[in-house]
Amino acid sequence: MQAKSIEEVISQLEVIIEECISNRSRLGYFAALYNRVTQSVREGIRQGEFLDGPRMERLDVMFANRYLTAYSQYKAGELPSRSWLKAFEAAGNPDLVVLQHLLIGMNAHINLDLAVAAARTSPGNQLAPLEPDFNRINTVLAALTPLVEQEIDQESPVFRWLTKIAPSLELKAVGFAMDEAREAAWHFANKLAFLTAEQQVSAMASRDMEVAILGDLVLARNPLFQFIHSDESTDVAENIRILAKGEFKIAVPTEAVPVAKVG
Secondary structure, eight states: OOOOSHHHHHHHHHHHHHHHHHHTOTHHHHHHHHHHHHHHHHHHHHTTOSSOHHHHHHHHHHHHHHHHHHHHHHHTTOOOOHHHHHHHHHTTOTTSOHHHHHHHHHHHIIIIIIHHHHHHHSOGGGSGGGHHHHHHHHHHHHTTHHHHHHHHHHHOHHHHHHHHHSTTHHHHHHHHHHHHHHHHHHHHHHHHTTSOHHHHHHHHHHHHHHHHHHHHHHHSOOHHHHHHHTTSOOOHHHHHHHHHTTTSOOOOOSSOOOOOOOO
């Protein structure tokens, strides 16, 4: 079901997160981070941080619905976009670190979905006035990066050690990826905004293939990621809880949850 408000987006994300905790599915990593982002945007709208709050909510909802639809398609055995399919299938790979699961989701959602949502919220000449609010999202998300850093440190003793000798390592990895992706999204939105619906479909298909290829780079075997993985928590449910901390109360399952030995 398509969400019609930010509140409905958050409710649907909470259902996904709880489902992933119950099933110990790594799909919950991105959902937990995205729920935090959505709640931050909601708070920004409430605090009047955007020039046009109602327009920002429309953008946020349209943006979120692309993820929610892709997730529903995948769970129903249908084909989402190539970039989302790559991200969802990666959840079955136990050799990836948590950060890779977050980045592969961000790749699909920001590099493709954000541009589509912006162009369709503000088509044609309406797009240019959206740019200041589009850029304000950077400020909202930047405030979350240190929180993500702390949480990944909690899940990965090796990452915690690495950030002691290179304090901005995770900030660079997550922050740079988001900044680059949003810049590319705005550029693509400007292309889509002036196309007909039929032309948009073709452009989106081409962009989807490009984003899927970028996803291969995120998922590539990397000595640093392998080193981090060697001591990262393998307790998927607990990792999701850590990423979702402070967003909403999650009932602890009645059965014992095995805790991975990480140190």
